Amino acid sequence: MLKYFLARLLTFVPTFLGVTLISFAFIRVLPGDPIIVMAGERGLSDERYAELVTQYGFDRPIWEQFWDYFTGVLQGDLGTSLVTKKPVWDEFFTLFPATLELSICAILFAMLLGLPAGVIAAVYRGKFFDRALMSTALVGYSMPIFWWALLLIIVFSGNLGWTPVSGRIDLLYFFPPVTGFMLIDSALSGQDGAFVSAVRHLILPTIVLGTIPLAVIARQTRSAMLEVLSEDYIRTARAKGLTPSRVNGLHALRNAMIPVITVIGLSVGTLLAGAILTETIFSWPGIGKWMVDSIFRRDYPVVQGGLLLIAVMVMIVNLTVDLLYGLINPKIRKR
């Protein structure tokens, strides 16, 4: 298992190099100039412009700039935001917990509903439940996310008044962030009703963000289960007189989990990269919104550093998925 882990870890290196280069190049390919954007509508004199270009080093050869950035990255220095003048690293880790918290809730929501739904649909294939579920999943998958979010807000926040419209917690509560995770911080603060308020704020964003992964997981689970259910070892399990729930839920599902884990991993990857629409609609202070804002401001260090950190997160998720393969099905470890 250790060898398998190290082999996987080794594949990190070229990916990391590639991502560093691409994230550096990506923002520079876009038209626009960070200094002009910073100056805003007032504009600035040519002398001042030249001065700033030299100050930020934009006049130096591009490969030299990259080398500076790359050596910085290796030393854990991602640079400083041109706009806020704060280190990219600090900004990222102030905002990332909000995204992570929402992503975890969304993927848990998707898995807790999607896995059983897919299993039941496969076991009762062709029956009413199967058809109803799979057409619902298709609708969920193809629905525009912003429309779905607005619809939920209108019904549950507007008409019914059950859930708040935006933010992470009611303004009534204030406490210094300890972990950055609102659910944990609010519980730690000991303030009455803070935790409940944090939960209520999470409900709608979780549903909105979890809808597409839910549909994907349900469909993938169903098709993987259908394949596994015709395997010989399922017949063996039934020949032992095991209950259907054990045959389907343990023997079949464990084998069906390999493709399902893959799509879960991919979903987590996209969720971590920032759910831009969801974060914008619910005013969720996460990295999705931060990245979009930075792109508009041509904040080079933030965009390249943020992209790199997101890519590393996605790589970690993928590595975890690879390790899970080996845990679920020991046969895979051999390859």
Add this chain to the structure above:
Amino acid sequence: MSLLKLRNLSVEFATAGGGFRAVDQVDLDVAPGEILAIVGESGSGKSVSMLAAMGLLPWTATVTADEMSFDGRDLRAMSGRARRRLVGRDMAMIFQEPMSSLNPCFTVGFQVKEALRQHLDLNRRARHARAVELFEMVGIPDPEKRLGNFPHQMSGGMNQRVMIAIAIACKPRLLIADEPTTALDVTIQAQILDLLVSLQRETGMALILITHDMGVVAETAERVSVQYAGQKVEEQRVEGLFDTPHHPYTAALLAALPERATERRLPTIPGVVPGQFDRPEGCLFSPRCRFADETCRRVPPPVQGRELGLARCHYPITSDARRKESAS
């Protein structure tokens, strides 16, 4: 009294091209402690009829029978729960492909103990002890270590031994072995068969051996049921069958055995088993039978009496006919 009793069993599969009858009006009896062989070519419905008895057919299959009982208990009227108490404990089955019949995600020890946990009231330590004992019974060396292996870490022969250990875990009264040696090396085949027969002797369980190997039949079985295209065409005690086969199909099968060949060229049965769309009107074997006439081709044959091996034939071969033929 028979342990497993099937009367007029039929199994139909729903396919894209309409219903396909894989098993057609099969009768079968197995007495406690008896070894019965079911022989026939691929596609003759041997496995399907046994899977029907075990309740293991996929959802596309429809099973009908006048009687289907185990130890006098009606399998058709049983609830799913009651049937699961029987299957895996009193009646067990092993399959053709040992490598794919074990779950790749679990250790073989887990898969053996799971059967014990399902049916017997044993604690963890007792289950482990029983699993070790079972591995010893089926001839797996170093059982303590092997219990922690995954199926892909063992050979096909070892995996088949694990399958047998699972099947006999709860001391079944009937073991169905569905071509247990087909996927194995020739050298291992004999070992597995010897193991099955010796286990049958030790435990006194009944054994149904599904095979297409007449040599295996001759060595192990007490009684033989011959199936062709979903129908039982003949049933006899093994000596009688090899001595005087009554159905032309049985006779042709035996004639195709290399040990029995008298001429330079090994006799074969021309043609193939009829499929879903070319089922003959009369006797199903008539297109391949060298004795077939117009009646055979048009009228489904009756089942003859027990003295003629229950042969499903218009013109069953009698010992007189054989003598006449060999004289000519």
